[in-house]
Amino acid sequence: MAVAEDIQVKPSSETLLRTGQPKPPRDFGQIIRWTLLFLGGLLMVMPLAYMISTSLKYSFEIYDLNLIPQEPTIENYTYVLEDGRFYNWFFNSLIIATLTTISTLIFDSLVGYVLCKFKFRGRYLVFIAILSTLMIPTEMLVIPWYLMSQSLGWLDTYWGIMFPGLMTAFGVFLMKQFFETVPDDFLEAARIDGLNELQIWWSVAMPLVKPALAALAIFVFLGNWTAFIWPLIVTTDTALYTLPVGLSSFGDEVDVAWELIMTGAAISTLPTLVVFLIFQRFIIRGVVMAGLKG
Amino acid sequence: MADLSRSDDTPPERGWFSARWHRLSIRQKQVVWAWAFLAIPIVFYVVVRFYPTANAFVLSFQEWNLLGARTWVGFENYIDLWNDPVFWTVFANTFEYLIIGTPISLVISFIIAYHLDKVRFMHGTIRALYFLPFMTSAVAMAWVWRWFYQPVPIGVFNNMLAQIGIPQIAFLQSTAIALPAVLAPAVWAGLGFQIIIFMAGLRAIPPTYYEAARVDGVSNWTMLWEITLPLLKPTIVFLVVFSSIGFLRIFDHVFNMTTNNPGGPLNSTKPLVLMIYETAFGGRSQMGAAAAQTVVLFVILLIVSLVQLRILRDR
Numbered sequence: 001m002a003v004a005e006d007i008q009v010k011p012s013s014e015t016l017l018r019t020g021q022p023k024p025p026r027d028f029g030q031i032i033r034w035t036l037l038f039l040g041g042l043l044m045v046m047p048l049a050y051m052i053s054t055s056l057k058y059s060f061e062i063y064d065l066n067l068i069p070q071e072p073t074i075e076n077y078t079y080v081l082e083d084g085r086f087y088n089w090f091f092n093s094l095i096i097a098t099l100t101t102i103s104t105l106i107f108d109s110l111v112g113y114v115l116c117k118f119k120f121r122g123r124y125l126v127f128i129a130i131l132s133t134l135m136i137p138t139e140m141l142v143i144p145w146y147l148m149s150q151s152l153g154w155l156d157t158y159w160g161i162m163f164p165g166l167m168t169a170f171g172v173f174l175m176k177q178f179f180e181t182v183p184d185d186f187l188e189a190a191r192i193d194g195l196n197e198l199q200i201w202w203s204v205a206m207p208l209v210k211p212a213l214a215a216l217a218i219f220v221f222l223g224n225w226t227a228f229i230w231p232l233i234v235t236t237d238t239a240l241y242t243l244p245v246g247l248s249s250f251g252d253e254v255d256v257a258w259e260l261i262m263t264g265a266a267i268s269t270l271p272t273l274v275v276f277l278i279f280q281r282f283i284i285r286g287v288v289m290a291g292l293k294g
Numbered sequence: 295m296a297d298l299s300r301s302d303d304t305p306p307e308r309g310w311f312s313a314r315w316h317r318l319s320i321r322q323k324q325v326v327w328a329w330a331f332l333a334i335p336i337v338f339y340v341v342v343r344f345y346p347t348a349n350a351f352v353l354s355f356q357e358w359n360l361l362g363a364r365t366w367v368g369f370e371n372y373i374d375l376w377n378d379p380v381f382w383t384v385f386a387n388t389f390e391y392l393i394i395g396t397p398i399s400l401v402i403s404f405i406i407a408y409h410l411d412k413v414r415f416m417h418g419t420i421r422a423l424y425f426l427p428f429m430t431s432a433v434a435m436a437w438v439w440r441w442f443y444q445p446v447p448i449g450v451f452n453n454m455l456a457q458i459g460i461p462q463i464a465f466l467q468s469t470a471i472a473l474p475a476v477l478a479p480a481v482w483a484g485l486g487f488q489i490i491i492f493m494a495g496l497r498a499i500p501p502t503y504y505e506a507a508r509v510d511g512v513s514n515w516t517m518l519w520e521i522t523l524p525l526l527k528p529t530i531v532f533l534v535v536f537s538s539i540g541f542l543r544i545f546d547h548v549f550n551m552t553t554n555n556p557g558g559p560l561n562s563t564k565p566l567v568l569m570i571y572e573t574a575f576g577g578r579s580q581m582g583a584a585a586a587q588t589v590v591l592f593v594i595l596l597i598v599s600l601v602q603l604r605i606l607r608d609r
Contacts, residue, residue, distance in 0.1 A: 030412075030413070033409050033412065033413060034413050034415055034416075036409075037406065037409055037410055037413060037420050038416070038420055038423075040406065040424070041419075041420045041423030041424055042423065044423055044424050044426070044427055044482070044485070044486075045423050045426055045427070047427070047435065047438045047439065047442070047479075047482070048426060048427070048430070048438075050438065050442070050450060051434075051438045054441075062448070063447045063448065063453075065450060065453055065454070107334065107335050107338070110331050110335070111331070111332060111335045113331075114328050114331045114332055118324055118325075118327070118328040119324070120324065120325045120328045120329075121325075123328070126332060126336070129339065129344075130335075130339055133339060133343040133344070133347075135595075135596065136343065136347050136592065137543060137588070137591060137592055137595055139543065139545075139567050139570055139588055139591055140346075140347065140350045140588040140589070140591065140592050141342075141343070141346045141347065141350065142574075143350060143353065143570075143574050143581060143584055143585055143588065144345070144346030144347075144349040144350055144353070145342075145346055146574070146575075147349070147581070148346070150360075163342065164342055166338060166342075167335060167338050167339070169339075169343075172335075197324070197327040197331075198327075198331075201331075222429065225431065226430075226431035226432060226433070228431075228432065228433055228545070228546045228549075229545055229546070229567070229571065233571075233575055243431070244431050244432075244433035244434070244546075245433075247431075247433050247434060247437065248433050248549070248550055248553065251437050251550070251553065252553050252554070258441050258444075258448060261437050261441065262437075262438065262441065264434075264437075265434035265435070265437050265438055266434075268431055268433070268434045269429075269430045269431060269434045269435075272429045272430065272431075273426060273429055273430070275429075276422075276425075276426065276429045277422070280418070280422055283429075284421070284425065284490055287487060287490050287491070288490060288491065288494040291487070291490070291491040291494070291532070
């Protein structure tokens with residue numbers, strides 16, 4: 001009987017990962033399943049809950065394991081932000097993640113579009129060459145990048161932090177896959193209307209692959225927001241640190257003040273969590289899309 | 295075709311470029327557009343991907359500390375690495391991360407995805423709870439977990455243990471426990487992604503298969519082994535390769551959980567990427583030796599993914 005239950009619960013016509021309307025659990029097995037999953041979920045967010053809770057506690061209270069602070073305070077936040085460095089690091093991360101995301105979206109979609117929609121000799125070679133870079137781990141490139149940055153004077157500059165991330169082969173692949181779904185007739189019609197190729201790409205093809213662009217944007221932004229090893233290597237000036245690098249050095253300095261470290265961690269995590277809670281649906285769809293296409 | 299494109303005769307006042315452009319056929323114009331669009335990306339991939347790759351290989355056969363001259367040393371960097379006992383500890387650690395991390399994270403995420411797929415009530419909320427850690431930065435979370443692992447009275451875990459009367463565990467100081475303790479947050483952070491991908495894979499299995507099996511009176515367990523898992527193979531292959539590469543490249547968590555003694559205690563948590571970082575940027579600037587280590591990492595990643603693809607595809 002449990003077998004029949006399981007199948008009924010799964011609607012056949014449901015689209016990928018759509019939530020469906022809430023239905024109460026229907027038998028005892030389902031209730032246990034739901035409860036265990038819910039408790040597991042709570043366990044998953046415990047570290048985040050503790051991080052936020054501790055960032056709102058006075059230092060004398062951090063040894064208390066209660067999640068709700070006795071006397072909540074934002075003193076840690078004002079202290080950390082008044083220091084000024086976190087403002088700086090936050091701003092650096094924001095600029096770098098935004099600019100690399102814009103650049104990646106433009107170039108990856110342009111290359112993906114050209115490789116998908118233009119017929120010319122050598123395009124397969126270009127595609128394979130770009131894809132082959134996926135096999136090269138970043139760690140292998142950081143030493144040459146460092147040497148390059150050093151000789152060109154890019155150490156401790158925004159450009160130095162950003163340049164390796166201006167395009168990604170994964171994005172080219174993803175966009176190429178999605179441009180396959182754009183009918184050639186649309187492009188041909190635009191050509192007859194007298195649009196040039198740049199206009200066709202931007203105003204005809206791009207709007208048709210918005211979901212893919214959104215998915216790629218999320219991945220690239222998140223990737224650059226949390227990037228650690230390259231910014232750590234290329235910056236020595238604390239004013240140019242990104243949030244992860246800043247937090248890493250900050251944690252070392254104030255090794256005893258855990259409530260301050262948790263505040264710093266919260267500052268670097270909360271923006272992405274808020275964005276996730278707002279755009280949950282799109283982000284999960286984007287992950288599925290990127291995961292399955294990748 | 296040729297006549298058509300030439301019918302538009304170029305007046306003499308037009309520039310040379312414009313004149314040439316108007317003489318091209320539509321097909322030829324497209325080729326010009328294509329290469330114009332590709333120009334910047336091609337320069338980027340050559341300068342920022344291909345040249346550095348070649349450079350890493352070349353550098354691995356040289357000795358250089360950034361200040362003096364580069365000298366060719368042949369295979370000496372590789373031989374030194376082979377004879378370095380620390381390298382073998384690091385090598386073992388790197389595989390330990392892979393061998394513990396990948397199966398554990400895949401089994402847990404599959405179990406959760408399998409059951410979550412069948413739950414409708416508050417489905418979105420529960421899914422969000424599991425997915426949230428994936429949105430965090432490894433550095434921030436490394437610090438949170440590091441705090442959890444502190445001794446009494448600071449650390450959460452040891453406080454909990456103390457309350458039920460279990461002696462303290464020196465999570466990050468013990469050579470036996472430190473590696474799993476560092477690995478745990480990495481597994482935790484990646485679960486959400488794997489669950490989502492597994493659920494997408496589960497949704498892609500046509501329900502008619504299950505309906506047919508149910509008519510035949512097949513048990514739940516048999517359906518899992520005979521229908522679900524075989525049909526999930528592409529998803530499993532993707533996740534195994536993807537997460538193995540992740541665990542082989544572990545760095546952020548280890549570096550930040552042990553900053554006072556990176557990779558410690560006694561190198562018991564040091565992965566290959568941390569060794570590369572220290573060799574190149576840890577003060578002595580042994581660029582050639584570090585480059586050789588990156589080549590080793592590259593080869594390991596390549597072999598592990600090829601072997602996994604081979605094994606999983608054949609089955």
